[in-house]
Amino acid sequence: MEKMDTIQKPPSDIGEKKVRISGSEALILSLLEEGVDTIFGYPGGAIMPIYDALYHYQDKVNHLLTRHEQGAVHAAQGYARVTGKVGVCFATSGPGATNLITGIADAQIDSTPLVCITGQVVAHLLGTDAFQESDVLGISMPVTKWNFQVTKPEEIPEAIAKAFYIAKTGRPGPVLIDITKNSQTDKLDFEYKPCKKIRSYHPYPALKKQDIEDAATLINNAKKPYILAGHGILISGAEKEVLTLSEKANIPVASTLLGLSSFPPDHENYAGMLGMHGNYAPNLLTNECDVLIAIGMRFDDRVTGDVSRYASKAKVIHIEIDPSEIDKIIKAEVGVNGDAKQALQMLLPLVKENTHTDWIAEFRRLDKIEFEKVIKKDTFPDGNEIKMGEVVRILSEISDGNAIVVTDVGQHQMIASRYYKYKKPNHIVTSGGLGTMGFALPAAMGAQVGKMNEKTVAIAGDGGIQMTIQELGTIFQYNIPLKIIVLNNNFLGMVRQWQQLFFEKRYSFTEMVNPDFVKIADGYGIPAKRVSERADLQNALQEMYDSEGPYFLEVKVEMEENVFPMVPSGDSVSNIRLE
Amino acid sequence: MTDIYQDSIEQSVEKQYTISILTEDKPGLLNAVTIVFTRRKLNIDMINVSASEVEGVSRYTIVLTTSKEQVEKVVKQIRKHVDVLGAFVYNEDDIHYQEIALYKVPTKIFVGGVEVEQIIRDNNARILVIEKDYIVIEKTGHKEETSRLFEILKKFGVLEFVRSGRISVSKSKRRTETFLEELEKSTTHSLSNNNGTVN
Numbered sequence: 001m002e003k004m005d006t007i008q009k010p011p012s013d014i015g016e017k018k019v020r021i022s023g024s025e026a027l028i029l030s031l032l033e034e035g036v037d038t039i040f041g042y043p044g045g046a047i048m049p050i051y052d053a054l055y056h057y058q059d060k061v062n063h064l065l066t067r068h069e070q071g072a073v074h075a076a077q078g079y080a081r082v083t084g085k086v087g088v089c090f091a092t093s094g095p096g097a098t099n100l101i102t103g104i105a106d107a108q109i110d111s112t113p114l115v116c117i118t119g120q121v122v123a124h125l126l127g128t129d130a131f132q133e134s135d136v137l138g139i140s141m142p143v144t145k146w147n148f149q150v151t152k153p154e155e156i157p158e159a160i161a162k163a164f165y166i167a168k169t170g171r172p173g174p175v176l177i178d179i180t181k182n183s184q185t186d187k188l189d190f191e192y193k194p195c196k197k198i199r200s201y202h203p204y205p206a207l208k209k210q211d212i213e214d215a216a217t218l219i220n221n222a223k224k225p226y227i228l229a230g231h232g233i234l235i236s237g238a239e240k241e242v243l244t245l246s247e248k249a250n251i252p253v254a255s256t257l258l259g260l261s262s263f264p265p266d267h268e269n270y271a272g273m274l275g276m277h278g279n280y281a282p283n284l285l286t287n288e289c290d291v292l293i294a295i296g297m298r299f300d301d302r303v304t305g306d307v308s309r310y311a312s313k314a315k316v317i318h319i320e321i322d323p324s325e326i327d328k329i330i331k332a333e334v335g336v337n338g339d340a341k342q343a344l345q346m347l348l349p350l351v352k353e354n355t356h357t358d359w360i361a362e363f364r365r366l367d368k369i370e371f372e373k374v375i376k377k378d379t380f381p382d383g384n385e386i387k388m389g390e391v392v393r394i395l396s397e398i399s400d401g402n403a404i405v406v407t408d409v410g411q412h413q414m415i416a417s418r419y420y421k422y423k424k425p426n427h428i429v430t431s432g433g434l435g436t437m438g439f440a441l442p443a444a445m446g447a448q449v450g451k452m453n454e455k456t457v458a459i460a461g462d463g464g465i466q467m468t469i470q471e472l473g474t475i476f477q478y479n480i481p482l483k484i485i486v487l488n489n490n491f492l493g494m495v496r497q498w499q500q501l502f503f504e505k506r507y508s509f510t511e512m513v514n515p516d517f518v519k520i521a522d523g524y525g526i527p528a529k530r531v532s533e534r535a536d537l538q539n540a541l542q543e544m545y546d547s548e549g550p551y552f553l554e555v556k557v558e559m560e561e562n563v564f565p566m567v568p569s570g571d572s573v574s575n576i577r578l579e
Numbered sequence: 580m581t582d583i584y585q586d587s588i589e590q591s592v593e594k595q596y597t598i599s600i601l602t603e604d605k606p607g608l609l610n611a612v613t614i615v616f617t618r619r620k621l622n623i624d625m626i627n628v629s630a631s632e633v634e635g636v637s638r639y640t641i642v643l644t645t646s647k648e649q650v651e652k653v654v655k656q657i658r659k660h661v662d663v664l665g666a667f668v669y670n671e672d673d674i675h676y677q678e679i680a681l682y683k684v685p686t687k688i689f690v691g692g693v694e695v696e697q698i699i700r701d702n703n704a705r706i707l708v709i710e711k712d713y714i715v716i717e718k719t720g721h722k723e724e725t726s727r728l729f730e731i732l733k734k735f736g737v738l739e740f741v742r743s744g745r746i747s748v749s750k751s752k753r754r755t756e757t758f759l760e761e762l763e764k765s766t767t768h769s770l771s772n773n774n775g776t777v778n
């Protein structure tokens with residue numbers, strides 16, 4: 001981490017430690033103090049002094065100019081999700097700041113640590129409808145973990161220190177710091193102290209021994225215990241503890257969408273993915289288990305379906321760091337409020353070794369049905385047209401499950417989540433809670449920048465890619481070696497599927513007339529190819545995967561393919577459909 | 580789902596709850612607190628914000644008619660805000676509370692009779708100011724009491740009527756200072772310090 005001696009311009013110091021510098025420079029130094037090495041952003045009038053300070057620190061911090069502020073915030077999200085560090089983005093006031101909002105809301109619901117810095121008009125113009133003034137604090141309040149407006153330069157170091165502490169601790173989330181222009185240009189005596197505590201903020205609730213003991217008792221007496229693995233496992237780094245719990249007491253483990261990659265997919269206790277388009281067995285057997293051990297997850301309605309017919313025979317143990325999630329959707333017999341890793345470390349010694357062979361066999365029996373009815377047809381199809389499932393299967397094989405796979409939102413997202421065998425933790429980046437189309441390309445870009453030594457693949461639909469396709473420009477400018485797959489069905493596929501199943505095939509505005517994607521990529525100087533024949537698919541994917549730099553692969557897939565299994569919206573998980 | 584929650588009828592009955600919130604005294608917090616209600620389309624019956632007995636700490640008193648289940652979720656969401664020190668929910672019988680009402684009535688209604696004077700006496704109200712044209716009557720009490728007086732005065736003509744939000748103190752013996760000291764001392768600020776358990 002860079003320290004104070006990185007200041008390049010000789011400051012007119014006034015003391016041993018304190019130096020008199022502009023608010024803008026103080027901001028950059030504060031970010032360096034927090035270990036920031038990458039910033040995604042877009043300049044404009046109200047943030048120009050900060051960009052001017054940044055100019056002098058280009059050798060200390062890598063700034064990437066995106067093509068849209070939404071691209072910057074999604075890139076920061078992707079970066080944060082794969083590195084575990086706080087993602088940082090810059091935007092100007094007014095439209096720059098409002099363009100961040102979708103990504104901030106996405107980060108909030110998917111617990112992603114971000115610090116977003118926005119420029120603001122000079123303090124004395126606040127509330128006057130000045131040029132490019134908008135109430136960014138008011139607008140972002142419902143979608144940030146914390147926000148703060150700096151109106152004096154002296155406030156900068158403390159605001160940044162708090163921002164990082166809040167963003168990354170407990171249940172992580174986005175923080176927005178709005179900095180008026182006068183605070184950027186005026187001077188302060190700079191001194192940086194990292195934030196260690198805030199008296200009103202208690203991110204790591206103390207675990208209660210009684211809760212842990214109660215949980216152990218339930219688990220030890222369970223006939224059909226069942227672990228639901230959520231994103232919280234990845235955030236707290238509890239993968240090993242979950243594995244140990246599952247192996248020690250022989251408990252099947254299903255994963256939420258965001259929990260994918262927290263449990264080895266080829267493990268004999270792995271049950272698959274939960275949710276509307278999750279696997280058959282893990283959804284169906286939720287209503288058979290007698291003890292449900294939910295870890296770091298929040299019972300999203302896409303997971304539960306109709307809550308009154310969810311886990312109907314089960315006593316629920318809910319291990320969760322955010323107290324407001326416990327009893328929010330599903331009442332917990334035992335709520336364990338605290339960090340997942342710590343809770344599991346305390347729980348493990350109390351859990352008895354056990355076997356649940358028959359119970360696990362039930363999963364395997366249903367897996368076979370799903371394989372015959374769905375998976376085989378999806379991943380080894382015999383029709384003429386390419387299916388999304390086979391593309392993902394081949395990618396999974398080529399990369400041996402080691403790539404970072406970033407998806408957009410829609411059918412391809414579900415297919416990628418179902419068929420990619422994520423072997424390494426934090427190797428899936430997807431927009432779960434908000435379901436933000438346009439997420440994949442910029443988020444993948446940020447993920448790739450965060451992990452330059454790992455192969456990163458974005459998978460998007462023809463709809464979603466066009467929401468943020470301009471980020472090809474960023475990928476081009478910085479030669480980011482991202483691989484991009486567009487699964488083109490010429491439809492807003494997921495919506496079309498619902499129209500087919502629930503609106504008697506009235507395809508109301510879901511058909512897309514698309515541009516020549518290969519030409520577009522070509523225009524950005526990115527090698528690109530289109531595949532429409534199965535015979536070419538394997539080689540094309542291999543060529544893409546082996547390429548050194550960025551690569552764009554468009555795959556023409558079956559137009560009216562449907563994703564199954566499916567729990568119809570609002571129905572019980574027991575009514576999961578295979579076709 | 581477990582049988583301990585089969586008393587779901589009790590959970591869903593609507594009642595009046597008093598929420599008491601301690602926060603850092605910072606701008607924007609009122610907005611942060613009220614959006615928790617707005618988002619759920621809950622209508623706040625009464626709200627009062629004031630300084631507490633501790634410097635730099637504000638106390639919000641919010642009265643809300645809703646179900647137990649809903650109020651518990653709302654309070655958890657409020658607690659989640661970084662600058663909120665604590666939030667508590669009370670039933671009517673867990674607290675001592677008051678509201679204050681002011682009634683502006685024409686001075687002439689006092690002329691030539693003792694009726695209004697008697698009303699003020701009977702209702703434990705008092706006269707706050709006397710002006711040439713109007714008189715301001717003040718009454719503290721619960722909503723039913725201040726409303727009752729309003730109904731009575733209405734027939735004489737009320738120029739203006741206003742009632743404050745509820746203010747309340749809990750029946751708990753705990754001092755706010757002690758609560759804050761415990762927050763300060765707590766080890767829940769970082770994972771490494773928080774090595775264990777309570778109980």
Ligand SMILES: Cc1ncc(C[n+]2csc(CCOP(=O)(O)OP(=O)(O)O)c2C)c(N)n1
Binds near residue numbers: 409412460489494
């Ligand atoms: C910003 C945004 N707008 C609208 C939606 C609603 N939506 C969900 S999936 C989907 C279709 C996505 O189509 P495409 O990107 O082509 O992917 P496919 O489903 O065909 O794989 C739409 C419109 C959304 N999730 N996000």
